[in-house]
Each structure stands twice: as C-alpha cells, then as structure tokens.
Amino acid sequence: MLKWIKRLFCRHEWEVCRKVNPYGFSCISGEQLYKRCTKCGKVKKYIWVEYEGMGYK
Numbered sequence: 001m002l003k004w005i006k007r008l009f010c011r012h013e014w015e016v017c018r019k020v021n022p023y024g025f026s027c028i029s030g031e032q033l034y035k036r037c038t039k040c041g042k043v044k045k046y047i048w049v050e051y052e053g054m055g056y057k
C-alpha cells in the first residue's frame with residue numbers, strides 16, 4: 001500500500017531500459033524500450049524503435 005504513495009510523491013529520475021526476451025529470440029526489425037524510475041520503480045509506456053539499414057530510424 002505504501003508503494004503507490006511513494007510513487008505519487010516521487011521526483012522521478014528516469015532511466016531508459018531495453019526489453020529483453022527471456023527465450024533468447026530478438027526481433028530483427030527493431031527493439032522495445034521503456035522508461036523506469038530509479039527511485040520508486042514506476043514504469044512508463046514503452047516505445048518501439050525500428051532499425052533502418054545499419055542503425056536506428
């Protein structure tokens with residue numbers, strides 16, 4: 001119960017993380033990124049980053 005109160009008043013410090021597939025497979029067209037607060041652990045919506053040629057689109 002105290003966790004959601006902590007998240008409510010937290011001054012978030014966001015860290016960009018990469019979604020890792022537990023089965024070892026990876027998508028060759030891009031990867032899934034999301035933001036996570038280092039203080040309280042709140043997770044924001046993810047974004048999908050597509051690859052284009054030798055880098056990001």
